[in-house]
Amino acid sequence: MTKLLTKKVRYLILLLVGLLLILFLPLPYYIELPGKAVPVSDYLTVTRPSPKKKAGELRLVYVSLYRASPATYLWSYTNRFASRIPAKEITGENNNSDYSKIQAYYMQDALNEAEYVALKAAHYQVKRKYQGIYVMSLLKNSTFKGKLQVGDVITAINGKTYQSSGEFVKAVQGLKYGSRVQVSYLRNQTPKVSWGRIVKLAGSNKTGLGISLADKSRIQTPVSFKTNVDDIGGPSAGLMFSLELYNQLTAKQLLRGRNVAGTGTINADGKVGPIGGVDKKVIASAKAKADIFFVPAQSEPGTISNYQLAKKTAKQIKTKMKIVPVASFSEAVTYLEEN
Structure with a gap:
């Protein structure tokens, strides 16, 4: 009786270990899914001079990215917009700590470039x-x-x-x-x-x-900002950071009550660069009921452009959100002024 019970306990332990491995064993893959489109003002606010209050919202968009396990890897095939990405394509040769540092650098650099572009456009000293x-x-x-x-x-x-x-x-x-x-x-x-x-x-x-x-x-500028970007990383919010700052600093009515989402890197010349996960960002923006989605017009050689993928995704999910390609900060501002 004791031997039989001992065998059952062993089998139960092996079964539990097997289940834990299936549920939690990390695979050399990441799963990328649609994240959220959130107000840029939650992450970046002008504190001096006092920002201009206006109707409408500018939204940055992020994707959800997590390490795959055997269970979540299989589950991801039930979501047509889930992507399975080899870990080396995400982190390279970096460990998790170094990867986080690099993402934090990209985020801070995106903020710096956005500040520089927006302040110059708003005629502030910078x-x-x-x-x-x-x-x-x-x-x-x-x-x-x-x-x-x-x-x-x-x-x-x-x-x-x-x-x-x-x-x-x-x-x-x-x-x-x-x-x-x-x-x-x-x-x-x-x-x-x-x-x-x-x-x-x-x-x-x-x-x-x-x-x-x-x-x-x-x-360096006399304008003061309050930032809160600890929980996001990467450079893809550059365009939306620059538009948010410009909107807060100027008297222009860019939004006129509209809900505007977008993505794209920004450099000191105001040029907008391509990013990854644009299909997921279209879905997140549509869920946030955005009226407009800005997408980089520039594309990487030999790949489908951000604009083409955004248009394709918008058609698949049957959203009425307008997909607008922009090559620069000034193009985005002009579009909002004239439309």
Whole structure:
């Protein structure tokens, strides 16, 4: 009797372990689903001067992204708008912590560019202060591996400072292969110094530190903002951030009671760049009852454009929401003024 009971307990434990594996074992895939279209003013508000109150709403849109398990991977096939994306396409070689840092950088950069574009368009004083080089990743052969980390901001090379990543790259490439180099940097605002050597960069005849990088800067302006972007990441809200700031800072009646959603990156020239997950963002915007959905007009070579996919999705879900392609911030403003 005792042996029989022991066997049953073992089988029950094995069954429970199997169920847990099916439910929670992480697979090397992410599942992407429609997220939400939320008011941009929930994340970004002008505090000085007092923002102009107007009828209507501007909405940024995000997708829902989570790590797949065997159960959720199979379930995703029941949703025609679910995408199963290999983990490496999402995080690359980064761990979760580094991936989060990079997404936070993209979000802060999107805010900076949006502020710069909107403030210039609204005729406010604005300057860009260069802070240094943001470390995005370290190559396998970099001698700074284990010294520098993703998220560090390089401020000087051999004691010299530079005003752009282009100047930085040019200076480093002028150093001899194998030569010793001193890197000054900030980690969580704490100054640090590390030494390493110039290495060959894989896939090219060039030399360098063996890091991938991006410019780190901040905006200086008499205008004050309140931001709350800790729970979202990536650069795709750039266009909508710039429109929200412009709408709060000027007396123009852009919205006239309309519900306007949109997506797209923004650069300092006001150009709007393509993003991923646009089909999911169309669905989320339609659920939020948006009247207009701005989508990048620019497309990546060899891929279906954001506009084409947005139009296709809008047709599939039978929404009356107007899909509007824009190549720049000024095009979006002009459309709202004239329509």
